[in-house]
Amino acid sequence: MISSSPKSRENAWLWLYKIMSGLLIFFVLGLHFLVNHLVEKGGLLSYADVVHYYTNPIIPVIEVTFLVLAVSHSLIGIRSIVLDLNPSGKVLQFIDWCFIALGSAAIFYGIALVIIVVSRATGV
Amino acid sequence: MSLTNKPHVIIIGAGFTGCATAHDLALRGFDITVVERGEIASGTSGRTHGLLHSGARYCVNDPEAALECIEENATLRKIARPCIEFNGGIFIALDESDLAYADSFIEGINSCHIQVNELKPAHVLAQEPNLNPHILAAYAVPDGAFDPLRLALAFAATSKENGAHFLLHHEVQELMVDGQGNICGVKTWDRHADRKIDIKGDMVVNATGAWAGQIAGLAGVRVPVIPTPGVMVAYNQRLVQHVINRLNVPGDGDIVLPQRRMSVIGTTSFTVEDVDYIPVTDEQIRLMYERACALVPAIRQAHQRGAYMSARPLIGSSVQGRSLSRTFKCYDHQESDGVTGFVTITGGKATTCRAMAEKTADLVCRKLGILAECRTKEMELTSYRKFYLYGYS
Amino acid sequence: MSNRPSPLHFWRWFDPRARQVGTWAFIINRITALGLTAYLFIHLIVLGQLALGPQYYDQFIAFAKLPVVKIGELAVLAAGIIHALNGIRVALTGLGFAVRWQKHMLYSLMCLAALGIFVVFVKLFLLD
């Protein structure tokens, strides 16, 4: 009765994280557009533009923050939709691992990309 | 049905009386099956006004019913607290004829040992500002309001805890008769599954209230029950906290009852033949509205939320309607008609359902030769929600 | 059909018949959430291509100027705007603030979203 989907661990902190990351994404995205607009007035139309864009040290910080927030926000959100489908404990555990793997892969992959571009931008 | 050696009693009807009787008999060690053609309290019981009578309304004209009411009022407050909002009631006099009634009212109330307090009109208006300001006299009595379905369910739930079975949506179509002409069970139609089920029992209790005459008819005996419907209209604001009664001979639309977020005004009194469907007419609603406005003028600012009708089972005699007694009667059909295995309980008020059950259970015990004391007076009822927790049968 | 709760009834989430605006907000939020998540991962993969070198990037920019892609871009931005603005409402009411005004908030935020989407539309299709 108390729960038919054990260990879903839906809780206050997860919920608060979902809300807070959502709000932060909102601000970071705003910042992203603002910086984008100020730094590269014509938009990132060529590869050179992009590389130049990343010479500003604030850019990779913003991009990585955004990446982490967006990936975690979306996966936690999708997970709460999955919970509504009443998965069994085992299925949910499997899905959790998939999401953790997918999320960390996406974040590492994104960071790697940023490092590649930044390294080209700074010529390291 | 019966797997034990306990005597098996079939109760027809899961209204207040049926549920309370099931509770009483289950406590006395009987095996109980309650058959009901609808849902718990889907007949008269559910559609009562919800007034937990102190007996004051009947103390002049019907002291027998008044005495039953005040005794059961105290008992129910003890055993069924979660179903009752107990704020007391006030009888108010608004004209000379009301004042003239006051003396006989006080006399009646004292002889029935109902606790009464005379209140100053200004004091009443301070507590109940929505009342008609032209109050001439006021008396406080221990009236209350209850939730009809939940009260019936509380009895039913407790009986279930003690082993009773409930077959809801099972309509009794015939009574089973053995070779000697004794009633030995019921033939029912299970409306959930659309199939016939026969249930054998040592005794059949007819607790069908206003329908008691029809069920008794199946056994070829007569019960003089006169279905006497009354209309009630619910308004969408709780304008008073006490039950407001007109201080006069019981009449139409002279009670305003607070219940949850509503004020419910009742009632009328007339007689009908068929009780399965009684329409509510516009005239009756209008009458209720006018009478309610006399007691609580603020009703004018409220909106009608519901209007309904319920058929009191009054015991027949040569008089009609309002003057019929509100007391109950238990019929032993062996004594009156020579039919064994069949008893009828009808009449009474919702407030007195436990006492009706006690009387019926006493009779059943006597007839089946069982020695067991009634224990329902002191035993607190279990949560009404538990009725549903033990499955639906 | 069975009447008890079942994961197979998930399509009823998206059935707004006879429901109130709260359900519309719920549906929009859920659909945009799924859409944006899908976009997020596709976007990451595409970005991976871009990092490979200038020739890929220029190819992509040419591709991005196709009208079909632009419509997709508009859809993503619209979804983002709607999800974000409704998110503000969900966050506020979810913390117990202005719950009484959730409908009004939804209406005004969606008007704002429409305005935002219009600006994006102008920027994408008319100012280029």
Next chain:
Amino acid sequence: MSSIRWKVTFIITRQRSKSKCYQQPFLLEVDPDEYILDCIERIWAFHDRSLTFRHACHHSTCGACGMRVNGVEKLTCITAIRSVTQDGGTVHIEPLRNFPVLSDLVVDMSTFFLRLEQVNAATVLPLQEACLPGEIKDQPVIESGQYERLVDCIECGLCISACPTALTSSSYQGPATLAAIQQGCQPGNQPFQILLADHEDGVWRCHSAYECSAVCPSNVDPAARIMNLRRRILTQHIRSLFSRQPEEAKNE
């Protein structure tokens, strides 16, 4: 009320145990101000005695007669014909969703009642606690505990039927239970109930569709109560984060 008569077709979803459900039409002549439940009772009395439905008080105090009327959860005893159709129109009557059907319009609400029982949902409360804020402003000073009344929630199950989370997930506590916790629990007062609300199937499962409050016939406003409960629980969590010592001292 009026003397106008309307011809209305009631299309009722019928179902016997295990057999397929079907829709049965009944043409009735009705008073537009009549209540849906009275019409259903008339169909039972004069057209088809096999029709099953739940009802008791006929004035919205018992909560037995909840059904879906034209797709919307309604307490049929207080829903006038006029409010859902017009002359010559149709009224679709279905059982509540998200509960197993026993037959026709009767659903099994045992899990729902079990949950309410589990959190010990209040039935009668002092007047101030039973009312919404500002509701008893017309009353003179009512001393604490002077009057009491039955609470607003009539346990009709409409909120469960309307809730999108309850459509697919049977484990969610549901609006009525969470609302009962909110009403019955003063902060820090009844830790068990708060634990159930803060549990993984409690308030965090709500997705803010506000349908429970939209269909509630009794002004409970479960959605607002769920949100309020969230705030209380979050506040408690955050507070205990910064003052672990006093919390523990209090428990000892």
